Structure formats: structure tokens, C-alpha cells
Amino acid sequence: MHAVNAAIEALLDAAQPVVDSEEVPLGALLGRVLNEDVTAPVDVPPADNSAMDGYALKHADWPGDGRKMALSQRIPAGTVPETLRPGTAARIFTGAEVPEGADTVVMQEHCEAGEGSVRILELAAQGANIRPRAQDVAAGKTILRKGDRLRPQDLGLLASVGISSASVHRRLRVAVLSNGSELVEPGGTVQEGQIYNSNRYLLDALMQAWGFEVIDLGIAPDDPAQIEELLLEAAVDADVIISSGGVSVGEEDHIKDVVAGLGAIDFWKIAIKPGKPFAFGHVNGTPFLGLPGNPASVLVTALVIARPFLLASQGVRETGLLTFAAPARFERKAVQRTEYLRARMTPDGIECEAAQSSGILLSAVEGNGLAVQPEGTAIAEGDLVEFLPYALLL
Amino acid sequence: MHAVNAAIEALLDAAQPVVDSEEVPLGALLGRVLNEDVTAPVDVPPADNSAMDGYALKHADWPGDGRKMALSQRIPAGTVPETLRPGTAARIFTGAEVPEGADTVVMQEHCEAGEGSVRILELAAQGANIRPRAQDVAAGKTILRKGDRLRPQDLGLLASVGISSASVHRRLRVAVLSNGSELVEPGGTVQEGQIYNSNRYLLDALMQAWGFEVIDLGIAPDDPAQIEELLLEAAVDADVIISSGGVSVGEEDHIKDVVAGLGAIDFWKIAIKPGKPFAFGHVNGTPFLGLPGNPASVLVTALVIARPFLLASQGVRETGLLTFAAPARFERKAVQRTEYLRARMTPDGIECEAAQSSGILLSAVEGNGLAVQPEGTAIAEGDLVEFLPYALLL
Numbered sequence: 104m105h106a107v108n109a110a111i112e113a114l115l116d117a118a119q120p121v122v123d124s125e126e127v128p129l130g131a132l133l134g135r136v137l138n139e140d141v142t143a144p145v146d147v148p149p150a151d152n153s154a155m156d157g158y159a160l161k162h163a164d165w166p167g168d169g170r171k172m173a174l175s176q177r178i179p180a181g182t183v184p185e186t187l188r189p190g191t192a193a194r195i196f197t198g199a200e201v202p203e204g205a206d207t208v209v210m211q212e213h214c215e216a217g218e219g220s221v222r223i224l225e226l227a228a229q230g231a232n233i234r235p236r237a238q239d240v241a242a243g244k245t246i247l248r249k250g251d252r253l254r255p256q257d258l259g260l261l262a263s264v265g266i267s268s269a270s271v272h273r274r275l276r277v278a279v280l281s282n283g284s285e286l287v288e289p290g291g292t293v294q295e296g297q298i299y300n301s302n303r304y305l306l307d308a309l310m311q312a313w314g315f316e317v318i319d320l321g322i323a324p325d326d327p328a329q330i331e332e333l334l335l336e337a338a339v340d341a342d343v344i345i346s347s348g349g350v351s352v353g354e355e356d357h358i359k360d361v362v363a364g365l366g367a368i369d370f371w372k373i374a375i376k377p378g379k380p381f382a383f384g385h386v387n388g389t390p391f392l393g394l395p396g397n398p399a400s401v402l403v404t405a406l407v408i409a410r411p412f413l414l415a416s417q418g419v420r421e422t423g424l425l426t427f428a429a430p431a432r433f434e435r436k437a438v439q440r441t442e443y444l445r446a447r448m449t450p451d452g453i454e455c456e457a458a459q460s461s462g463i464l465l466s467a468v469e470g471n472g473l474a475v476q477p478e479g480t481a482i483a484e485g486d487l488v489e490f491l492p493y494a495l496l497l
Numbered sequence: 498m499h500a501v502n503a504a505i506e507a508l509l510d511a512a513q514p515v516v517d518s519e520e521v522p523l524g525a526l527l528g529r530v531l532n533e534d535v536t537a538p539v540d541v542p543p544a545d546n547s548a549m550d551g552y553a554l555k556h557a558d559w560p561g562d563g564r565k566m567a568l569s570q571r572i573p574a575g576t577v578p579e580t581l582r583p584g585t586a587a588r589i590f591t592g593a594e595v596p597e598g599a600d601t602v603v604m605q606e607h608c609e610a611g612e613g614s615v616r617i618l619e620l621a622a623q624g625a626n627i628r629p630r631a632q633d634v635a636a637g638k639t640i641l642r643k644g645d646r647l648r649p650q651d652l653g654l655l656a657s658v659g660i661s662s663a664s665v666h667r668r669l670r671v672a673v674l675s676n677g678s679e680l681v682e683p684g685g686t687v688q689e690g691q692i693y694n695s696n697r698y699l700l701d702a703l704m705q706a707w708g709f710e711v712i713d714l715g716i717a718p719d720d721p722a723q724i725e726e727l728l729l730e731a732a733v734d735a736d737v738i739i740s741s742g743g744v745s746v747g748e749e750d751h752i753k754d755v756v757a758g759l760g761a762i763d764f765w766k767i768a769i770k771p772g773k774p775f776a777f778g779h780v781n782g783t784p785f786l787g788l789p790g791n792p793a794s795v796l797v798t799a800l801v802i803a804r805p806f807l808l809a810s811q812g813v814r815e816t817g818l819l820t821f822a823a824p825a826r827f828e829r830k831a832v833q834r835t836e837y838l839r840a841r842m843t844p845d846g847i848e849c850e851a852a853q854s855s856g857i858l859l860s861a862v863e864g865n866g867l868a869v870q871p872e873g874t875a876i877a878e879g880d881l882v883e884f885l886p887y888a889l890l891l
Contacts, residue, residue: 129683130713133702148692154856156747179719179749181678183689196749198679198742198790200690211747239792239857246859254887255706256796256861259699263692263792263858267684284575285592289523290661295577296594298542298657305653308527312649319524325573348592353550353605355573355590396592398633398657402650425842425865425886427821448819462548463633464657465640467650471819492819493648495888 106478107441110373111411114383115422117390118415121342123273129262132253134314135271136418141247143264146237151201153178155232158214158221159205160192162229171220178202192221201233208232240264250420252314272418278318278337279306282349282358283396284325301464302347302394302401309405310345312497313413325349327357334365338389343416345409348396350382358382362391374440374478377461378404390416397461403443403473406496425495428487429453431474437481446474446490453490467493500872501835504767505805508777509816511784512809515736517667523656526647528708529665530812535641537658540631545595547572549626552608552615553599554586556623565614572596586615595627602626634658644814646708666812672712672731673700676743676752677790678719695858696741696788696795703799704739706891707807719743721751728759732783737810739803742790744776752776756785768834768872771855772798784810791855797837797867800890819889822881823847825868831875840868840884847884861887 105113124138153159159178166172175191178184180198187193187204195201195208206229213225240246246260247253253271261269286300287293300322310317318341323330330349337344349358350370359382362368368384368391377400382393392412394404411422430452435442445456445466453474456466472492476482499507518532547553553572560566569585572578574592581587581598589595589602600623607619634640640654641647647663655663680694681687694716704711712735717724724743731738743752744764753776756762762778762785771794776787786806788798805816824846829838839850839860847868850860866886870876 129698130701133705145687148856149687150689152692156745156749179678181680181690181718196747197745198677198692234854234856238854239852239859246862254862255699255702255891256858256887258702259695259792259796260858260862262683262698263695265683265685265687265693267682283592284573286575288661289656289659291659293539293543293659295544296575298546298592299659301653301657304523304656305649307524308649308652311527324575351550351591353590355550398653402653425888426844427823429821450820458633460628460632462542462628464650464654465633468640468648468654492889493650494819494891495886497649497888 105371105373107373107375107407110371110381110408114408114412115415118412120416120418121272121275124270125273126268126270128268129258129266132258132269132271133255135253137247137249137251137253137269138272138418139249139270140245141261141266141269143240143242143244143246145264146242147240147263148234148236148238150236151233153195153197153199153201153208153232154234155208155210156196157208157210157232158192158223159187159195159201159208161187161189161205162207164190165223165226168224169222171217171222173220176202192223206230248420250418252419275315275413275417276318276340276342277310277315277413278320278341278344279303279310280320280333280337280344280346281322282325282330282346283322286322288322301398302396305398305401306345306347306405313410315413315417325355325357327361330357330361331365334361334386338386341389343390343392343413344386345392345394347394347401350380350393350395358393362386366391373408375404375407376438376440376442379440381408398464399445399467400461402464402467407443410496424491427490429490431482431484431486431488433482434484435476435482437479438476439478441478442476443473444476445470447471448490448492453488499765499767501767501769501801504765504775504802508802508806509809512806514810514812515666515669518664519667520662521665522662523652523660526652526663526665527649529647531641531643531645531647531663532666532812533643533664534639535655535660535663537634537636537638537640539658540636541634541657542628542630542632544630545627547589547591547593547595547602547626548628549602549604550590551602551604551626552586552617553581553589553595553602555581555583555599556601558584559617559620563616565611565616567614570596600624642814644812646813669709669807669811670712670734670736671704671709671807672714672735672738673697673704674714674727674731674738674740675716676719676724676740677716680716682716695792696790699792699795700739700741700799707804709807709811719749719751721755724751724755725759728755728780732780735783737784737786737807738780739786739788741788741795744774744787744789752787756780760785767802769798769801770832770834770836773834775802792858793839793861794855796858796861801837804890818885821884823884825876825878825880825882827876828878829870829876831873832870833872835872836870837867838870839864841865842884842886847882
């Protein structure tokens with residue numbers, strides 16, 4: 104039995120990041136993964152600028168309370184200021200460049216404007232209301248790193264240093280296969296003995312959410328020849344193959360023999376619930392992840408076990424999670440495998456969904472995350488329990 | 498001065514959800530928002546099925562330890578079983594329908610297979626290893642609700658009840674405008690007095706992350722005629738207009754007069770930092786949100802103030818956030834406005850980024866969320882502080 108963390112680490116050790124890169128324009132970079140560090144080519148801001156609408160002056164030139172200063176220029180944002188004439192002030196606006204010779208901006212609320220002059224009623228401290236050159240970013244600084252998965256603020260920062268495109272890893276291509284002769288596509292009619300295939304849509308959507316390109320292999324019936332054909336085809340184009348179902352060792356579970364014949368496969372028992380049976384191998388060198396067949400097991404093993412491997416294969420540097428703890432509003436006896444309980448975080452703490460069977464997906468839909476009950480531990484009402492919001496796992 | 502929550506509530510009260518709907522196939526529903534409740538048309542599973550590879554029998558028919566039972570049929574998944582002959586057992590596989598007349602499945606590890614017969618060494622409890630019909634979902638149950646923003650598990654659940662498309666709100670169309678004569682597009686050259694426009698890419702990416710359609714209006718210089726033209730054009734197609742910059746009351750801030758002339762505008766001072774000036778109004782009936790101009794103010798007001806309004810306008814039912822608390826690894830004096838501190842959650846607690854100026858975006862890039870310091874409160878080392886991971890705000 105592999106501990107959950109050991110299984111995650113073993114997969115991470117085996118992950119090979121996508122090598123190909125592509126240059127992508129700023130507007131299409133959300134969620135993409137940098138494949139090189141990014142260094143700022145310029146200072147931000149490029150010059151001292153005003154943080155306020157007001158008046159720029161040299162602090163030492165202030166003539167004192169109630170005395171007028173001549174206004175020598177007006178500097179709206181986006182214009183080029185002249186050097187400030189000694190003893191004068193300049194009208195200045197938010198974002199406008201502070202003229203050479205000025206060292207202080209006084210907000211307009213502390214001034215009284217006149218005809219060609221201004222009375223500064225309350226002098227600000229020297230340097231006040233000025234955003235100094237390079238306050239945000241200095242040229243040459245590494246602002247983003249290889250392996251960063253780009254967020255909106257990262258795109259804003261790239262734009263702020265004038266960068267309009269970046270080199271990222273090509274999207275990971277993940278082939279998704281659903282195993283089982285009992286499976287029928289939604290929209291069709293279920294005959295006796297059949298069920299609708301939900302894992303395909305669950306897995307396709309997870310791959311989309313993680314930013315991967317999905318190669319959808321559809322349903323493989325429990326027939327070795329058809330499974331082999333689909334896997335061989337997938338191994339040509341895909342970076343990773345992920346399947347659900349068919350990874351038990353029963354005589355109707357053909358994945359094992361087929362993958363073993365085309366490459367290699369290991370069967371792991373992971374101390375996780377729902378989950379446990381998990382296959383890892385390769386098809387002609389393309390990594391193969393075999394998830395269990397029950398929908399809740401697919402969801403949990405995909406989020407907990409497959410996610411770090413897939414993100415690392417995409418080139419993501421940090422695949423760990425922020426973890427949060429909150430008080431349990433439930434109790435459970437000690438468990439032998441680490442349980443990822445379908446749960447609901449509320450202002451009062453974590454409520455555990457009643458239905459935890461691996462065949463039940465509804466409780467994942469009704470909840471907003473997973474509460475973690477480590478192997479060997481019990482949970483009492485009020486205990487602090489680790490909680491993984493679904494939104495953080497995507 | 499509006500309290501943050503009061504501002505959010507006032508905007509939510511004004512939000513009108515997009516009325517138009519469209520039928521979207523399952524594979525394209527991720528992140529879309531349902532515009533009607535969804536009821537399960539069938540039971541899941543549709544019949545009792547086996548949770549194990551093993552042998553199905555009637556519990557009362559067990560002949561006792563060490564005695565053989567005849568095998569009367571073999572039931573792979575996806576096939577139609579016959580009614581079980583009394584006194585016999587059926588070979589059965591995971592996911593296969595349990596035959597009429599059987600009420601128990603014994604896992605194969607507890608059996609000894611023979612030629613046409615099986616010895617059940619350890620009988621399971623009556624009903625064991627059977628997933629009863631409708632265990633996950635009963636036909637007629639409301640499984641998802643109007644206003645749900647669809648996640649991978651929601652798509653899996655829709656598929657499991659055979660639904661291949663759903664009616665969702667048309668994507669919200671948000672027009673994004675950046676105000677300021679000092680702004681230049683990244684990729685171009687910055688002249689003296691100019692800076693690169695980062696807000697456009699920050700806001701566009703946020704709108705993408707929230708699933709909206711972006712109408713990118715580019716940069717509006719500080720010129721009322723050009724602002725008016727852009728806003729009038731936007732008001733035709735957009736459901737909401739969002740702008741950055743130009744919402745102060747200075748003489749170079751023209752948004753106010755232009756929007757007032759085309760509709761109405763209110764200026765709010767919100768007790769938030771970074772942020773504070775915020776405009777809300779409409780252009781010919783199209784809601785208008787005016788954010789401040791500094792990048793960190795744009796990020797925080799977009800995430801905290803605009804997000805709930807925009808999601809509600811998209812039709813999302815629950816716009817509130819999961820909140821988490823963790824110990825502060827910093828201290829701060831009491832503040833007059835609620836501060837959303839750019840911060841980093843670590844295993845040891847929350848570290849506060851050193852740079853909190855509203856002009857600085859780098860500290861949002863280096864951190865992983867916002868720590869909340871409510872107005873009027875100080876923070877001491879070790880205090881539990883509310884933390885909003887960026888990933889939860891998207």
C-alpha cells in the first residue's frame with residue numbers, strides 16, 4: 104500500500120515536462136505556463152510621477168503659509184514636463200510625470216487655486232505624493248519564473264513592463280479513455296445492464312480546467328483488441344493517457360494486459376478512499392494513468408493523485424496546494440486509508456456529506472470541497488480538519 | 498464612505514442577470530451558468546449492480562461452508578442477466594447488473610472457483626457489494642439549480658443521468674476601457690511622460706477567468722469626445738461597461754461628465770484600501786463600473802467589489818466566498834479603511850508583502866492571496882486573519 108504522498112511523489116519523479124514551446128500574445132496567456140524566466144526590460148514607473156491631482160513644487164521653495172506661488176506649467180498625464188522654474192509650482196495630475204526640479208506634490212484639497220498662481224495652505228512632507236521611478240519594478244528584475252501558471256495579475260505585470268507576448272510550454276495533450284462495456288453516451292438510450300458514461304465528461308472538464316488539450320478517445324468496451332487500437336492511436340499524439348475503469352485485476356479488466364503488452368504497467372494500491380486501485384505505466388513510452396471506475400473515485404484520484412503529475416508534465420513548477428483547516432461539524436472513527444471526504448465548508452465549520460460511497464457523485468456536486476481524514480486518525484466534533492476547496496484544485 | 502459589504506450589497510441589488518439563454522452541449526458547459534433547474538430523468542444507477550468482481554447469489558440459498566454451488570450464468574458488465582436459478586450462483590463483474598433473485602454479491606477473494614461451480618468460503622452480509630438502484634440519484638430529483646456555475650463534477654453528474662446539453666445564460670458581455678492619455682500598449686515604445694497600459698490586460702484576463710465575453714475598447718485618452726464615442730459604442734453591445742482610471746473628481750477626469758451626460762453616475766468612496774474611489778452608473782441603461790487607475794487598486798476592487806456584481810449579472814446564484822483564517826506572521830496598526838493586503842499564505846501562516854502601495858502590482862504577483870484587515874482593527878503576530886486565495890476569487 105502506497106501512502107498518498109508517496110504516490111504523488113513517485114509520479115512527480117516520473118513527470119517529464121512538455122518540451123515544445125510557443126510564443127503566445129498577452130491576450131491569450133491566461134493559464135499558460137512560462138517556459139522561461141521573464142526579466143523586466145524597463146523600470147515601472149519609468150519616471151517619478153504624481154500620485155494625486157495637485158501641485159508640484161520644490162519643498163524648500165515653499166514661501167510659507169498664505170503666500171502665493173506662481174504657476175509655471177500645467178502637466179496633464181501623458182505629456183512631457185519642462186524643468187520646474189525655481190520658486191514656482193506646476194499644476195499636475197495623477198499619473199503625470201513630475202518635472203525635474205520638483206520633489207513634492209501637494210494634493211489639490213490642501214491648496215487654493217488663483218489666476219496663474221496657487222496658495223499652498225498645508226505643505227506636504229518632502230517627497231510626498233510622488234511615485235518614484237522603478238517603485239514597482241526595476242529594469243533587470245526577474246518578475247516571473249519558468250513554470251509559473253499565469254494569472255490575471257501576472258498578465259498585468261507583463262503588460263506594465265511592455266511585454267506583449269511570452270514563450271510558454273505547448274499545451275499538454277491528454278488522451279482520455281473510459282473503459283467499460285456497460286457504458287453509453289449521454290443523449291442515447293440506456294438498455295438493461297448499461298449505464299451512462301459520466302467519467303468521460305468529468306475528466307474532459309478537469310483537463311480543460313487545468314488548461315490541457317483533450318484527446319477524447321470515447322468509450323472502450325471490455326475488449327482487448329479495441330482497447331489496444333485506441334491506446335496505440337493515443338500514444339502517437341498524446342503526452343499522457345488517462346483512463347477510468349478496468350484497472351482491477353479481474354478477468355474482465357483488460358487494461359492491464361494490453362498496456363503491459365505495449366509498454367509497462369504497475370498496479371498500486373494507494374491508501375486513499377475513495378480510490379485505492381491505481382495503475383501507472385506507459386504505452387510505447389507515453390505515460391499512462393489508470394484511475395478506478397467509480398465516479399467519486401475518479402474525481403478524488405484525479406484531483407489528488409493525477410493533478411500534480413499532470414501539472415508537472417505541463418511544466419508547472421509548484422504543484423502543491425494551499426491548505427486550510429477548519430473545525431469539523433461531524434465525527435468519524437479512525438480509518439485505515441486517508442479519506443477525502445466530500446464536504447461542505449460553511450461559516451460554522453466543515454459539514455461532511457452523508458453519502459461517501461465511491462459510486463456517488465451527487466455528494467461532490469452538493470459540496471464545495473474535500474475534507475481530509477488522514478489514515479489512522481479519528482475526527483471529533485470541533486477538531487481542526489484540513490479542507491481542500493474544489494476551486495483551489497482547478 | 499461606504500463600508501465594503503454595503504458597497505457589494507448595493508451593487509448586487511442593482512444587478513440584472515442576463516436574460517438570453519442558449520442550449521450548450523455537455524463538452525462545452527464548463528464554467529457556464531445554468532438558467533434553469535435540472536431534474537434527473539432517470540435513476541442512477543438504473544438497476545442494482547455489483548460493486549465487485551465476485552459471485553451473486555440469494556443469501557438464504559447458501560449451502561454452508563465448503564459446499565459447492567452450481568454456476569448458472571456469467572454476467573459481464575454491459576450484458577443483460579437472466580433471473581437467477583434458485584439454489585445457484587452467478588459469476589458477476591464490477592458494474593454488471595445483479596440478476597433478479599440474487600440479493601448478495603460475495604467478492605471473488607472469498608470464493609474458490611471450480612468447473613461450473615463455486616465454493617463460497619466466507620459469506621457476505623445480505624445485500625453486500627450491491628449498489629442499489631438510485632443509490633446516487635433518484636429520478637425526479639433536482640440535481641443542479643438555476644444559477645449554478647458548472648464545475649467538472651457537475652458535468653459528470655449531468656452525464657450520469659443521460660443529459661447531453663443544458664440551457665445556460667448567454668455569456669455576459671463586458672466592455673473594458675482603460676482611461677488615460679499617458680497609456681501606451683505593451684509592445685510599443687514608451688515616450689517621456691507615458692507608461693504601459695497594464696489594466697487592460699489585467700481586466701481582460703479577469704473577465705476571461707470569470708467566463709465572460711470581453712469587448713475590448715482599448716485606451717481612451719483624457720478627451721471627452723473620444724470617451725463618449727467609445728462608451729456609446731460599448732453600450733450597444735455590452736451588458737456591463739467597466740473602466741479603469743479617470744474616476745477622481747479632477748479636471749482631467751472626464752469619465753464623470755461623459756457618463757453623467759449619457760446616463761447617470763454616482764461617486765462612491767468605499768472604505769477599502771487599495772481602492773476607495775469607485776463610480777457606479779449607467780450609459781444609456783448599460784451598467785457602468787468605474788474602477789480606480791492604479792493597478793493594485795484595479796485588482797483589489799475588481800476582485801472584491803466588481804466580482805459579485807458581475808457574477809450576479811451573469812446569473813450566478815451564490816456570489817459569496819469561502820473564507821479561511823490563518824495566523825498572521827506580521828503586525829499592523831489599526832487602519833481606517835478595510836485593507837486587502839497582498840499576502841502569501843505559507844505553512845507557517847500568512848506573510849504580508851512589504852510593498853502595499855496601490856501603484857505596485859509586483860507584490861500581487863509574488864503573493865498567493867489577500868489578507869483582510871478590517872477597518873478599525875490592528876493585527877498582532879499570531880492573530881487569526883481572514884485570507885482570500887487568488888485562486889478562489891477566479
